[in-house]
Amino acid sequence: MGNGWTVPGYSEVRELGSGGSGRVVLAVHDATGTAVAVKYLSDRMREDPAFVREFRAEARLLGGLVSPYVTGFYEYVEAPDGAAIVMELIDGVSLRSVLRESGRTEPEAALVVLKGSLLGLAAAHRAGVVHRDYKPENVLVAADGSSKLVDFGIAAGRGSTPGVAGTPAYMAPEQWQGQPASPTADVYAATATFFECLTGRKPYDGGNFAELAVQHIEAPVPETEAPEAVRPLIRRGLAKRPEQRPENAEAFVAELEALAVAAYGPQWEERGQRKLAALAALLPLLFPSAGGAAAGTTAVATTSIGSGWAPGRGGWLATGLALVLGAALVFTTDAAGTPPPPSALSDFATTSPSSPGSTPASSPTAPGPSASPSPSPSASGSPTPTPSASAPSPTPTPTPWPSTGTTPSWSPTPTVSWSPAPTPSPTLRVTKLGVTLTPGAYRGSASVSVATQGSGPVTVVVQWYLGDAQGAYSVPDGTDTLVVQAGDPATVVQSHTFTRGRGCYGGVRVTTKPAAASGAASDSQRLLRCTDVEPPR
Structure with a gap:
């Protein structure tokens, strides 16, 4: 934040990550000593009313989600000098960091990541929300092998048409075509990440947006590269047509559990979580509680398809897809499969709802804090079967505030207004x-x-x-x-x-x-x- 504004009632400890859209800091709630993550919108972004509206919308969305598989939301604060989202701090590392260190995971660990991810997505789907940017960067793995889903920065309402957006390596065919947001697109992205956990590579490796578009839309599902036992999940989750995939994340969880028990026995989940915890333990310096230097980013790369490449085989198809009328072509980092630089906390960005009753806030009406807050917001949140990250907090256990439930605390100054979608012109x-x-x-x-x-x-x-x-x-x-x-x-x-x-x-x-x-x-x-x-x- 260029002007030095901080959220009242919180003391900043250190920065966890920064980028073009803002920064994320580790802070402590003064009244209780609870460690939190605060995501600040950058001064440059605050000058654009559209970005401010999107930031408010993200906060409002997070406030409506309560799930042990989604990072907890505490409050949104807006003042003349700044805007910020206060979130649960998870003491964990991104799944991207785990894969960068280990290359791949064993099937049981990959199934744990997929199940937790789907449960986090299921909470969003029940609320009518499509994440639209599920990827390893948006999964946080805690020290105990549990994980959470984070960063709803480009989420959209089910059935809405917000334009072509996402991370190309994980985008469903219909997402490239600008079709209405659907839970089946999240299922596709979660399966693509599952495939990467199993094989150490993304399902498709196109060198540019055109190639990736054609591959996701036309290329066969590369199921044979994965262990035979889990190929049915990959076939289903990466099916080209939305109607050939499970209708939502919750339906896919049922298929996953049946397959996992049949293939690996009733104890597959416990073993998988232990294996995931062991992989996370290889990266001790990347945990927020380790106190390492910030080296992350919250930037979102905006790329217009059509410049810098010449359509080859199938390229004109991708060109046409990119011309969907009015599509805002917003692609997040890791666009064409190039891994981000190996930095410590490279994925810190947005966090979201967590366990009911865990809500630090400067407002007396905020929900009470969790007895075991977990440090680490990030653009990567990987839910697992356990309700929440239980790594030791660097701060003492807080005393709960007076609570009226799980309603988020809104502290706007001036009053935050929610802009309705524009009404179509009657002369259309x-x-x-x-x-x-x-x-x-x-x-x-x-x-x-x-x-x-x-x-x-x-x-x-x-x-x-x-x-x-x-x-x-x-x-x-x-x-x-x-x-x-x-x-x-x-x-x-x-x-x-x-x-x-x-x-x-x-x-x-x-x-x-x-x-x-x-x-x-x-x-x-x-x-x-x-x-x-x-x-x-």
Whole structure:
């Protein structure tokens, strides 16, 4: 913080990490001696009202989540000189640091990470929230092998269309396409991280955004690189289509537990947690309680796809995906698979809710603090079966404050206002709609052009068909829905894999809501797999 402002009622101990968006510090609540993590928004970010709104939204979201698998939220404070989120401090290290040191984990330890992660995500999904940026950096592993999920900086409401955002190495196919936020995208990211724990590498290794987009959308799931016993989880979690994955994190947990018991016995979880704790113990100097120097970052890298690379095989598909109307292309660090520098606390960023009744705050109405606060906020939180990190706190056990429950304490000065989403303009019109289908062997890419007047969201419905003749839309083969923002004429590219053996002509029909003045648009083309077959007469 350039101006030196600190949250009233807390004494700063040392910095845990910093970056372009702000910094995270280890602090102590003066009234009780509870160690906490305070995330400050940088002066530069505070000058942008949009960033301030997002920071408030993150705090509000965290205040509504209570789970032992998500880092605890204490309070949000905003004043003329600064804004900050006060969070539970977890004495742990990021899963990224563990993988950087160890390369990979044994299957039982990887299953523990996945289960805890899914339980943390399940709490968010029940609250109608999609994390959208699950990755090893956002999992914290404590000394006892427990873990927590952190950093909801780009989370969004289920079904909302906040634009294309996330960390490319872990983004689900539909996330690249700007489709509405869905729990199945979080399931995909958690499975990608699970795969990395098992194999020591990410599922796809594209050298740039274009290659990664194509690989996540088209490349086969690399399940054979993982131990055979856990391949069913990888097949399910990394399925290309959202409907082929478990519908949410809670459903995936049930599948995980059944598989883990069958493959590794009823004690798999205890063994896995011990193994995870042993890996974390290899990094003693990275724990906040060790008092090491800050060497982290809270920065978020903003990257616009389309500059600095030339589309190659499949690259134009990725280019089209990047042109989703109105998409804010926000990609966090570790974008194209390049690991961050090996720094001590490289992943400290946002933290969130924890155990009920653990809430330090300068307000007398704040929930009472946990009897065993755990130091260490980070952009990496990995939940495990245990309720919370139980590493010894560097401060004495605090006396609980008067508590009225788990409602977060809001101490805004001036009053914080929550900005509602803009209402679509009543004059929104789709003036023209067009579509061109480019066929492949089994795939087709539909380039949809949309011209609009006014402002607001436009829903684009892409229906796929197969048939035995040009223009014959006789066999429905799936539907995709995109939501784009009205603006200048633009093109959206959507791809589809046609079902085999149901016709040699692929077709597409596109409609919009509101309906286009030019009506529906359609096209059909002969699939290349049928080029050696005499066309039907």
